[in-house]
Amino acid sequence: xxxxxxxxxxxxxxxxxxxxxxxxxxxxxxxxxxxxxxxxxxxxxxxxxxxxxxxxxxxxxxxxxxxxxxxxxxxxxxxxxxxxxxxxxxxxxxxxxxxxxxxxxxxxxxxxxxxxxxxxxxxxxxxxxxxxxxxxxxxxxxxxxxxxxxxxxxxxxxxxxxxxxxxxxxxxxxxxxxxxxxxxxxxxxxxxxxxxxxxxxxxxxxxxxxxxxxxxxxxxxxxxxxxxxxxxxxxxxxxxxxxxxxxxxxxxxxxxxxxxxxxxxxxxxxxxxxxxxxxxxxxxxxxxxxxxxxxxxxxxxxxxxxxxxxxxxxxxxxxxxxxxxxxxxxxxxxxxxxxxxxxxxxxxxxxxxxxxxxxxxxxxxxxxxxxxxxxxxxxxxxxxxxxxxxxxxxxxxxxxxxxxxxxxxxxxxxxxxxxxxxx
RNA sequence: GCAGGGGUGGGUGAGUGGUUAAAACCGGCAGACUGUAAAUCUGUUGCCUGACGGCUACGUAGGUUCGAAUCCUACCCCCUGCACCA
Numbered sequence: 001x002x003x004x005x006x007x008x009x010x011x012x013x014x015x016x017x018x019x020x021x022x023x024x025x026x027x028x029x030x031x032x033x034x035x036x037x038x039x040x041x042x043x044x045x046x047x048x049x050x051x052x053x054x055x056x057x058x059x060x061x062x063x064x065x066x067x068x069x070x071x072x073x074x075x076x077x078x079x080x081x082x083x084x085x086x087x088x089x090x091x092x093x094x095x096x097x098x099x100x101x102x103x104x105x106x107x108x109x110x111x112x113x114x115x116x117x118x119x120x121x122x123x124x125x126x127x128x129x130x131x132x133x134x135x136x137x138x139x140x141x142x143x144x145x146x147x148x149x150x151x152x153x154x155x156x157x158x159x160x161x162x163x164x165x166x167x168x169x170x171x172x173x174x175x176x177x178x179x180x181x182x183x184x185x186x187x188x189x190x191x192x193x194x195x196x197x198x199x200x201x202x203x204x205x206x207x208x209x210x211x212x213x214x215x216x217x218x219x220x221x222x223x224x225x226x227x228x229x230x231x232x233x234x235x236x237x238x239x240x241x242x243x244x245x246x247x248x249x250x251x252x253x254x255x256x257x258x259x260x261x262x263x264x265x266x267x268x269x270x271x272x273x274x275x276x277x278x279x280x281x282x283x284x285x286x287x288x289x290x291x292x293x294x295x296x297x298x299x300x301x302x303x304x305x306x307x308x309x310x311x312x313x314x315x316x317x318x319x320x321x322x323x324x325x326x327x328x329x330x331x332x333x334x335x336x337x338x339x340x341x342x343x344x345x346x347x348x349x350x351x352x353x354x355x356x357x358x359x360x361x362x363x364x365x366x367x368x369x370x371x372x373x374x375x376x377x378x379x380x381x382x383x384x385x386x387x388x389x390x391x392x393x394x395x396x397x398x399x400x401x402x403x404x405x406x407x408x409x410x411x412x413x414x415x416x417x418x419x420x421x422x423x
Numbered sequence: 424g425c426a427g428g429g430g431u432g433g434g435u436g437a438g439u440g441g442u443u444a445a446a447a448c449c450g451g452c453a454g455a456c457u458g459u460a461a462a463u464c465u466g467u468u469g470c471c472u473g474a475c476g477g478c479u480a481c482g483u484a485g486g487u488u489c490g491a492a493u494c495c496u497a498c499c500c501c502c503u504g505c506a507c508c509a
Binding site: 225227236247250251253254255256257288289290291293294317321322363374375376377379380381383384385386397399400411412413414 | 450451452453454458459460461462466467468469470471472473
């Protein structure tokens with residue numbers, strides 16, 4: 001077994017594209033040039049089940065290295081996940097039960113392997129070594145470090161100074177993560193820049209245990225679609241890797257212009273030369289930014305939904321969002337035309353036929369069809385002119401409306417249903 | 424254990440007997456505008472009602488009062504300081 005030695009161009013991509021920092025870079029380069037498969041450690045945090053584009057950044061890096069023949073070691077952090085955030089400082093880290101962790105890990109892995117090659121991945125659960133950890137083991141591990149050392153971590157230091165709580169189990173977190181590195185004998189650990197401290201601690205513990213210290217590769221944290229905060233599920237500014245086609249495309253289109261090139265850099269393989277060209281065009285205003293963004297959205301869709309989906313997503317966007325037309329496919333909503341006032345949709349049907357159509361209560365229809373969560377909300381939407389029936393914008397007074405089979409009901413920009421005759 | 428502070432709508436947080444479905448900000452939604460689901464502006468943002476109006480809500484359970492998020496009692500939880508520290 002040997003790994004491919006990267007040429008200069010490949011090496012440059014590995015070291016620069018979507019990388020924030022490498023510690024120690026020289027050592028890492030010589031390891032790559034040695035042509036031996038490296039063990040690339042990556043920790044999976046099953047405290048949340050979904051992977052988004054922010055997570056995809058290091059995963060893509062893993063993939064790149066796998067293609068040279070290196071081995072990914074995926075650590076399922078089933079114990080660290082259970083530490084959660086006992087201080088309650090962060091709503092994003094609830095303490096989880098073993099069952100929740102297991103369920104999360106499963107969906108997480110399914111998504112993980114959308115990017116990373118499963119064949120070249122070794123999956124290890126922390127339980128393998130922490131499952132039988134005794135108090136003696138805990139004491140032995142903790143005795144290697146001092147509080148002062150752990151308080152160097154920025155978020156601990158900040159909280160300590162501000163008299164905010166730091167749970168003891170939280171101090172344990174970096175130690176467990178470091179121990180993982182020893183157990184799997186990792187050569188390189190990847191993570192976001194927020195992992196710097198934890199990964200560096202792994203280097204120390206490995207050295208104490210007589211192993212060669214792992215190299216550290218830190219990738220930048222991706223900014224969310226709001227363009228301000230880092231992408232995270234709890235902030236709702238994320239694009240998930242399992243996001244439905246049109247949502248993925250649309251969310252990508254909603255990012256700020258200033259983030260376009262960064263997204264290309266971190267999430268696509270579009271060559272640097274082309275990115276330089278995009279940058280030039282954006283600065284000079286030579287090209288409408290929306291065109292470049294469509295390319296970006298297309299690239300993301302291509303990765304997660306396949307080549308064939310790209311054209312579909314783009315035409316849907318142009319049609320529904322830009323031109324405000326109806327989408328190709330609209331979910332049907334069945335009502336009875338022959339027996340108004342009866343059957344499962346009797347609430348919807350108000351009065352009998354006029355010209356082949358049927359009259360319905362607008363508000364009830366909107367709610368029944370799932371276009372609004374409550375009558376009050378539906379009423380509000382109607383008052384605000386958000387409801388369109390067959391292309392016509394309804395006014396606040398349109399409490400009753402005539403519909404026929406195939407009439408489309410639209411609420412806001414993105415919610416549609418089409419009336420179908422259930423008879 | 425002692426002392427002090429606190430638990431309010433999706434979030435932060437104001438409110439200390441009626442004018443409070445509850446300020447403000449953020450977020451969400453909608454309309455207008457736009458190259459966009461961006462930005463901006465405007466509106467809206469508990470539930471039921473066509474509307475008048477009604478109902479439910481401010482940690483939990485009781486109570487005082489014509490009336491309570493606001494006062495009292497008990498309980499639960501959180502934070503801070505002190506004490507304790509093998």
